[in-house]
Amino acid sequence: xxxxxxxxxxxxxxxxxxxxxxxxxxxxxxxxxxxxxxxxxxxxxxxxxxxxxxxxxxxxxxxxxxxxxxxxxxxxxxxxxxxxxxxxxxxxxxxxxxxxxxxxxxxxxxxxxxxxxxxxxxxxxxxxxxxxxxxxxxxxxxxxxxxxxxxxxxxxxxxxxxxxxxxxxxxxxxxxxxxxxxxxxxxxxxxxxxxxxxxxxxxxxxxxxxxxxxxxxxxxxxxxxxxxxxx
Amino acid sequence: xxxxxxxxxxxxxxxxxxxxxxxxxxxxxxxxxxxxxxxxxxxxxxxxxxxxxxxxxxxxxxxxxxxxxxxxxxxxxxxxxxxxxxxxxxxxxxxxxxxxxxxxxxxxxxxxxxxxxxxxxxxxxxxxxxxxxxxxxxxxxxxxxxxxxxxxxxxxxxxxxxxxxxxxxxxxxxx
Numbered sequence: 001x002x003x004x005x006x007x008x009x010x011x012x013x014x015x016x017x018x019x020x021x022x023x024x025x026x027x028x029x030x031x032x033x034x035x036x037x038x039x040x041x042x043x044x045x046x047x048x049x050x051x052x053x054x055x056x057x058x059x060x061x062x063x064x065x066x067x068x069x070x071x072x073x074x075x076x077x078x079x080x081x082x083x084x085x086x087x088x089x090x091x092x093x094x095x096x097x098x099x100x101x102x103x104x105x106x107x108x109x110x111x112x113x114x115x116x117x118x119x120x121x122x123x124x125x126x127x128x129x130x131x132x133x134x135x136x137x138x139x140x141x142x143x144x145x146x147x148x149x150x151x152x153x154x155x156x157x158x159x160x161x162x163x164x165x166x167x168x169x170x171x172x173x174x175x176x177x178x179x180x181x182x183x184x185x186x187x188x189x190x191x192x193x194x195x196x197x198x199x200x201x202x203x204x205x206x207x208x209x210x211x212x213x214x215x216x217x218x219x220x221x222x223x224x225x226x227x228x229x230x231x
Numbered sequence: 232x233x234x235x236x237x238x239x240x241x242x243x244x245x246x247x248x249x250x251x252x253x254x255x256x257x258x259x260x261x262x263x264x265x266x267x268x269x270x271x272x273x274x275x276x277x278x279x280x281x282x283x284x285x286x287x288x289x290x291x292x293x294x295x296x297x298x299x300x301x302x303x304x305x306x307x308x309x310x311x312x313x314x315x316x317x318x319x320x321x322x323x324x325x326x327x328x329x330x331x332x333x334x335x336x337x338x339x340x341x342x343x344x345x346x347x348x349x350x351x352x353x354x355x356x357x358x359x360x361x362x363x364x365x366x367x368x369x370x371x372x373x374x375x376x377x378x379x380x381x382x383x384x385x386x387x388x389x390x391x392x393x394x395x396x397x398x399x400x401x402x403x404x405x406x
Contacts, residue, residue, distance in 0.1 A: 013402075015348060017367065019348060020348070020363070020367040021367045021368050021370075022349075023348040023349040023351075023352050023367075024352060024363055024364040024366075024367040024368035025364075025368045026349040026352075026353075027349055027352040027353045027360055027363075027364060027368075028299075028302040028303075028306065028364045028368055029298065029302060030349075030353055031302070031305065031306070031309075031360075032301065032302060032305055035259075035262070039258040039259060039262045040258065040262065041258055042257050042258045042260070042261035042262075044257070044261070044275060044278070045271070045275065047275075048275045048278075048279065051279055052253060052279075052282065055249070055279075055282055055283065055286060056249050056250060056253075058286070059248075059249040059286055059289070060249075
């Protein structure tokens with residue numbers, strides 16, 4: 001946090017940052033002074049509770065990716081250039097994909113899609129080709145969301161998918177808009193950030209967003225992505 | 232290195248922070264929303280917006296159960312309620328900023344025991360109080376305030392400048 005240390009003058013007096021902080025603290029506390037001792041219990045709707053659950057998942061994913069980015073730091077970003085030849089894209093697929101994501105704020109980009117879905121319950125998916133030497137060490141599932149962590153040979157790979165209405169995908173990147181790719185004919189994007197390769201792709205027909213984050217090389221990540229199958 | 236990542240991820244306190252904040256302040260957020268908004272749907276929109284904003288500052292909250300956190304939750308919720316009211320009224324963010332923002336609840340009369348500066352801050356309209364509080368009590372930058380309030384950095388900076396000007400006028404007895 002930045003702090004403005006400049007003193008502030010008004011009415012013939014000079015106030016320091018600490019003076020303002022103290023006065024603001026008193027003002028903040030005063031705003032709640034008329035609260036009753038016991039607040040009535042909130043009774044949010046079921047839809048609201050589901051939104052909170054989704055937000056909680058978003059929080060956990062953000063936490064996980066942030067930790068992952070730090071853990072994988074040091075892997076060369078140049079990997080991306082090496083494998084640019086395997087990336088294919090066409091304008092139609094890219095445009096379809098771009099229509100799905102939403103928010104850009106400053107240097108960070110949040111990837112989401114939110115839309116009405118008539119695809120019903122989200123199916124189950126898994127990697128049919130797990131990178132050599134890796135195995136699943138954790139699997140988390142809840143309504144419309146699945147996360148599997150693979151670990152081995154000093155590497156990590158996280159495969160996630162979410163579906164249904166307001167499905168969310170990657171939370172924050174600071175690696176620009178990524179590179180358009182196709183995964184099994186589906187539009188996607190590839191990002192490289194702090195030694196982490198991140199891939200997002202979407203099956204619009206099934207209303208599912210898939211993501212893989214890994215410190216493995218791009219080709220291995222793409223191969224793993226291509227191997228995703230429903231079961 | 233990867234084990235470090237996994238062990239950090241497993242830290243229950245980190246995992247639970249969002250839920251702790253939500254469960255601790257859910258009733259407070261809806262109570263505040265009820266003071267500003269009439270319909271359940273609007274209240275839920277405001278609380279939902281507040282939770283999204285809180286998610287962005289969760290890392291900066293040292294203690295989810297402190298008075299400081301409680302005040303921040305209240306402040307953010309109040310602002311999201313005002314935001315819903317503004318949208319319902321059809322005002323754009325720009326026109327809202329230009330008009331200085333309508334007050335939805337009158338500022339409460341400060342108690343006599345408070346010092347001059349605190350009294351003056353509490354006499355300002357809520358939107359002005361809030362940016363000052365976010366800036367000086369919580370130490371957030373204009374960009375962070377913009378993110379919390381959902382108004383963008385420039386708008387936050389303008390609001391902050393306006394609040395300081397109003398505060399100065401208040402202290403100098405021009406208001």
